Amino acid sequence: MNSIPLFLIIIPLFAACLILLINFLKTHLRLTRLISLSSTIISLIIVGFSTIHILIKKETLIYNLGGWEQPIGICLHMDGLAWFSSLLGAIIALFSLIYSLKEKNYQYKFYFFFLILLAGMQGVVLTNDIFNMFVFFEILSIASYILIAYSQEGKAIKASFNYLIISSLGMSLFLLGIGLIYQGCGSLSLTQIGKTFSIKGGIPPSMFQLTVSLIVVGIGIKAAFIPLHLWLPDAHTYTPTPISALLSGITIKISFLAIWRIINILEAIDFQYLFVWIGSLTALIPVIWALSQTDIKKLLAYYSVSQMGFIITSFGVGSTLSLTASLYHLLNHSFFKSLLFFSMGGVIYATGKRDLRKLSGLFKKMPYVAVSFLIGALSISGIPPFNGFVSRSLIATSLKKYPLPLFLIFLASVGTIASFIKLMMIFLGKERTKENNSGNFGKEKSEFFPDEIKKVPKAMIYPLITLSILCFLSGIFPSWITRGISNFILLKDLPYPIKIYSFSNIGKSLLIFILGIFLYKFITTKYGKRISLKINQMEPGLNNSLLLVIVSLIVFVIFAGIV
Amino acid sequence: MEFYLTFLILFIGIWGIVGKENLIKKIIGLNITNSAVILFFILIGHRRGSTAPIMEKGVKNVVDPLPQALMLTTIVIGICLTALALALSLKMYRKYHTLDISQIEKLAKDE
């Protein structure tokens, strides 16, 4: 049963090659869709099948490729963390594949790139070899570059080019980190590195800090924390909707989990402390830009970065509760972020418009999409019965010892509520008929009339419904899931039973909700709109974001030296 | 001593990526950074007075083969990135008729 990790990587790859072989002369679109759907379902079943071994028997599956042992050959290992991320990847990939079947008839190459992206994601998580992780990161990014540029519009190609240059610079830094690790401890397998590559083991401390910061910045570009996130909003807005749901649902999380694994193995404790500050800044700053956005998908992309900030902050704290809260929020964020992207994709599919100001009063026209969007918006802004509330209050309780980051996260959640009320106005706003077509933001006359709406097909509604049910379920059974994460995945048991639905948490979320409404009222005033126009202008170009990558590397090394 | 030269090449490459406006110069900078990293890896595995790792009869001390095997993979990945970046900049040139990144950003913004 050790060959489960291998099949998780090989099945999408083999299905992708089959797709190419079949469509070589004549395109058989139905067969391609069948192959990609079946291979995603099979890999989901295999992950489900592996839960018996990993969760119940608590063993890690080791698979030596080519029959050679640990440090000689490459070996795949699947422990609790790897199981968690590959399960998440398989679920969201299945949903976005079902979603993409009816959204637009994509060419066969779309499914080929989709399967390679899925294989790359599974590969990064499952390998036990640091250079093999680099190769799978490259496969993952090449597939996401082309999928970002899939629609071949000017903006999509520019976004993909920006992402390519920034991420290849990051990957060269990561490779330098691997070179220093190889020079330090002579082997590439992660378990071997853990034993030998440490300050006690004779590695000079300044070299250790340089290596860890090279790796963290190299992979951090893909995990999009604060100074390195400038490529993400453009990249996730101009991609086809199923891919932007997959990218912001899974790919940034997989890079974060890779950082998690490397920092655990290298025991770089002082780095972990840095993440508290980076995470809280990542949570707040994108919210300021998001409040001034008018493109619905760009607004959601900014919120992927800010929600990643929540996850990184609670990872930074390092206590058992905070690590469980970080993984729990990671799970919840994948669910409600893909739910929000799918519902916004439904709006774009039906009306063909992406501009917030031109859409209003769609509730009656697409009730399913509207209801699932409401559930997603309620859970991202942390309203009690839904999962966002649970994990955010867990993060708040684990951040007791750091008052300022807690305050930054508080501000970020207020901003979240404000802009999601703005987004809700698409569905709840005044009905738009030919007579009163005054936009609900003042005078803009919107040329959008209700009768032009296309009916959202069934295949796009099923993922929406199941994801909203999942959001609701993981909000209702918090203690069951937190104990599950801490005992099975992190293998540490929680010291005390945590009260989540306590009065203080519910009171806090109510306070945040009220402040959010005031902020929403403030944004829609004339004064608020002038500020948001100014913020919109401050888009940093490619050169500035590249410079920020180098500056953040320097800051990382210096801070690691001081702490 | 040679290690500091590879770092010098790396800084030239990074300066090429960060400092330059033209797309093609950025891609050339990317290539220089990639080759600097490859040089760094090969130098890690080098030992004075040893030959290439081909084990014919009577070959005694040999250079460390592992970094060289890794660098084959990195070179091919460098090719893939450069080819994709060139294809994307070709598409951008066809659409915006300029290769200057700040012009492209201006044109794309007011589209």
Next chain:
Amino acid sequence: MEKEDKSEIVGITSRKLVPYILLFGFYLISYGHFSPGGGFQGGVVLGAGIILLCLSRGISLTEISFSRQKITLLEISMITTFILLGIVGLVMGKNFLSNVFLGKVEEVPTAGFIFLLDLVIGLKAGAGIILIFYSLAKMR
């Protein structure tokens, strides 16, 4: 790139030279496990041979003998055989991509598995380089 502005000398010499370049490419691939060389280097030399042919005699003429369909088919079949070779290791009870038939080292091309993988990768890298050249060169 078209035929008319080419001088005849370039055309003739390159037509004569290309077979030897291809031969050298195949030498690098087949002796990859025996002397310095290997899959990728041989494949790139093969690709360079075909690209020399394109540059000297124009792409439309080269497409007759090395058509885009044939090279795409070559590339896809090579990657599928690579995965099948891995699965063969699995089927034979050993692990994925493990050395199935370990030939004796003395005779030249019986390094077994390594030679097969070399061949697959060489042809695939060559086909890939040629396809990239075809797409980039055809873009006016």
Next chain:
Amino acid sequence: MSKKWAKEILILLIIMLLGIIFFSGFYPHLPLNLAVSEHYVARGERETGAINIVSSIYLGYRAFDTLGETIALLVTVSSIVFLLEKKEERNIGKRR
């Protein structure tokens, strides 16, 4: 014009800072422990049958890296063909 010069100097300054960090954090004369590559050199020929140890590593011991990298090359080639093919070529694929 002065703004451009200020940017250049800023970039050069930052890269200088990066240089200081790299030189401070790097130790070329570290005692290398080569347990893994000793194994390759000593037993590479017998286990994989290839005399060229580099081929035996990147095709025998670490063949999975090479598989991953060939997949990367395959994805790049098919994405370039997808990006740069002209409109009429794409319809040919559909019509047939």
